[in-house]
Amino acid sequence: MSAHGSAPDDIVDEATIEHLQRGLLAREFSCVALVDAYLERMARWDKRGPMLRAVLALNPGARELAADRDAALAAEGRLSGPLHGVVVALKDNCNTTDMPTTGGSLSLEGTVPASDSAVSRKLSDAGAIVLAKTNLHEFALSGTTVSSLGGQTLNPYDLTRTPGGSSGGSGVATTMSFVTVAIGTDTVNSIRSPASANCLVGLRPTRGLISRAGIMPVSETQDTVGPITRTVSDLARVLDVIAGYDPDDPVTARSVGRVPASYCASLNYDALAGKRVGVLRSLSGDEPRHLAVNTAMTGALQVMRDAGAQVLDLHDPCIDAAALLRTGDVQKWEFKQSFEAYLRSLPQSDVRTLGDVLACGGYHKETLHEFLVQANDIDDPEHDSEYLGRLAAHDRLRVRVLELMAEHALDVLAYPLQKCLVVPVGAGGQAERNGILAALTGFPALNMPMGFSKPDDNAPLGVPMGMDLLARPFDEPLLLGLGYAFEQRTRIRKPPLHTLWPD
Numbered sequence: 001m002s003a004h005g006s007a008p009d010d011i012v013d014e015a016t017i018e019h020l021q022r023g024l025l026a027r028e029f030s031c032v033a034l035v036d037a038y039l040e041r042m043a044r045w046d047k048r049g050p051m052l053r054a055v056l057a058l059n060p061g062a063r064e065l066a067a068d069r070d071a072a073l074a075a076e077g078r079l080s081g082p083l084h085g086v087v088v089a090l091k092d093n094c095n096t097t098d099m100p101t102t103g104g105s106l107s108l109e110g111t112v113p114a115s116d117s118a119v120s121r122k123l124s125d126a127g128a129i130v131l132a133k134t135n136l137h138e139f140a141l142s143g144t145t146v147s148s149l150g151g152q153t154l155n156p157y158d159l160t161r162t163p164g165g166s167s168g169g170s171g172v173a174t175t176m177s178f179v180t181v182a183i184g185t186d187t188v189n190s191i192r193s194p195a196s197a198n199c200l201v202g203l204r205p206t207r208g209l210i211s212r213a214g215i216m217p218v219s220e221t222q223d224t225v226g227p228i229t230r231t232v233s234d235l236a237r238v239l240d241v242i243a244g245y246d247p248d249d250p251v252t253a254r255s256v257g258r259v260p261a262s263y264c265a266s267l268n269y270d271a272l273a274g275k276r277v278g279v280l281r282s283l284s285g286d287e288p289r290h291l292a293v294n295t296a297m298t299g300a301l302q303v304m305r306d307a308g309a310q311v312l313d314l315h316d317p318c319i320d321a322a323a324l325l326r327t328g329d330v331q332k333w334e335f336k337q338s339f340e341a342y343l344r345s346l347p348q349s350d351v352r353t354l355g356d357v358l359a360c361g362g363y364h365k366e367t368l369h370e371f372l373v374q375a376n377d378i379d380d381p382e383h384d385s386e387y388l389g390r391l392a393a394h395d396r397l398r399v400r401v402l403e404l405m406a407e408h409a410l411d412v413l414a415y416p417l418q419k420c421l422v423v424p425v426g427a428g429g430q431a432e433r434n435g436i437l438a439a440l441t442g443f444p445a446l447n448m449p450m451g452f453s454k455p456d457d458n459a460p461l462g463v464p465m466g467m468d469l470l471a472r473p474f475d476e477p478l479l480l481g482l483g484y485a486f487e488q489r490t491r492i493r494k495p496p497l498h499t500l501w502p503d
Helices: 017-025 033-045 062-076 118-125 168-175 190-198 234-240 252-255 288-306 321-328 331-344 356-360 365-376 385-407 436-441 474-491
Strands: 056-057 089-090 129-134 181-186 199-204 222-227 276-280 310-314 411-415 445-452 464-470
Touching: 017 234, 033 056, 033 062, 033 089, 033 129, 033 222, 033 385, 056 168, 062 129, 089 118, 089 168, 118 129, 118 190, 118 234, 118 331, 129 168, 168 181, 168 190, 168 222, 181 234, 190 199, 190 436, 190 445, 190 464, 199 234, 199 474, 222 234, 234 474, 276 288, 288 310, 288 411, 288 464, 288 474, 321 385, 331 356, 331 365, 331 385, 385 411, 385 436, 411 474, 464 474
Parallel strands: 089 129, 089 181, 276 310, 276 411
Antiparallel strands: 056 129, 181 222, 199 222, 199 445, 411 464, 445 464
8 A cells, every 4th residue: 555545444443553653664554544544433433323422622733743754754764753653532631732622511612721731742742643632521520421512422332331431532432443542531430441341451550650730630639641542562652651750740750760661561471470469359249230240350360360370359348449439539629729720721711710610501510510519619628627537548548458468468459440330321420430449549550351241232242341450559560561461361352343333
């Protein structure tokens, strides 16, 4: 194929970074052709056919950026950076100066920030092409991915179900090969939930590993940014680019000396051998609705045993997701102050306070109103005894988790990200998720596909389910090695059966 020809659908469908860059170097296709192929997939399935509603905005300069990458390759004979030609979607709470950043809210429709987020800038500097902004649960405040601006994003494996959230648009864009990889944010579950529900790999990194500068905030204590990909290898390649210290996010000073030369070096087929995995049984359910997830978890743990890992059951009543969420989550106390500081940074915006958002009514009232009103009533969290008590509880939880791991000589903890299948559209909030453990400790957690439920008329492949592996701070190389070994042995990833949908 000519380097300036069209990239057929099978080139970008399920394509990895390595595969695409090999094709670019061999002049089998161009970056412009890749962008066109991804745009064609979006046009076919996001706004037509099943109308997945994953994408909120397209970069009007994407083809020009792609042409620049092609010119650089032609002139230099080599890739311009480690992510040359990689087409990326950003969750629409990540600032970009070439597209609006809205948080999915009508109250911020058309708002273009004055500067790019750190993640967007690092990706572009590495040669990536940011093609799209994705739908999210508005302001990243819940888990079913519905917003006043973008509507309800659908799960492509079962169009009657939600895609997880809040980074559901990034998850759907990745699983549908609308892009090569995507970026999400995670305050409680929000990267790993759509990874689990869309048969993807998602990393909530150690707090402080990746800069949050230029990200629409929810919680200073709990917010993180991370990749959502189809393979562990792609995730490692993205992490190599976006990890590290950024003076605009002082928390990243914790990462100094803790970032390896390359996360790709940790990808090892035999990484599970000799590792000790603790299974948090308190994070599984025992009702009929939990059967599919429990069955998948049993199979996943057997794969680990067969690969040489020692798997231990742990029963710790202190680690109960519902209780941790009820007594430890601090979003309500931290949202207003951080969010209003972000609003004040926006140029030419009439919305400067949380009160302005409430007054204009341009938000998804059914899912957000109660939280926004409660958050708006909190003016001085630093002198709120409940808030301070919750922060103190985070410290106790960190110690408890580390103590548990030390007592049993564990390398990682394992649990299903969600005890039951991702919920149907219109069922209310997302159900029985376990991501709060990583959110409150700040420890890294990697979500891996672990299977599908039984197929039915709505879900011809079944509904995907994911397993979290949680490690000590800055043990991302360990997680990626274990995830890679698991992935290579199971090959669970399957794309949605989009051939069943009319164009």
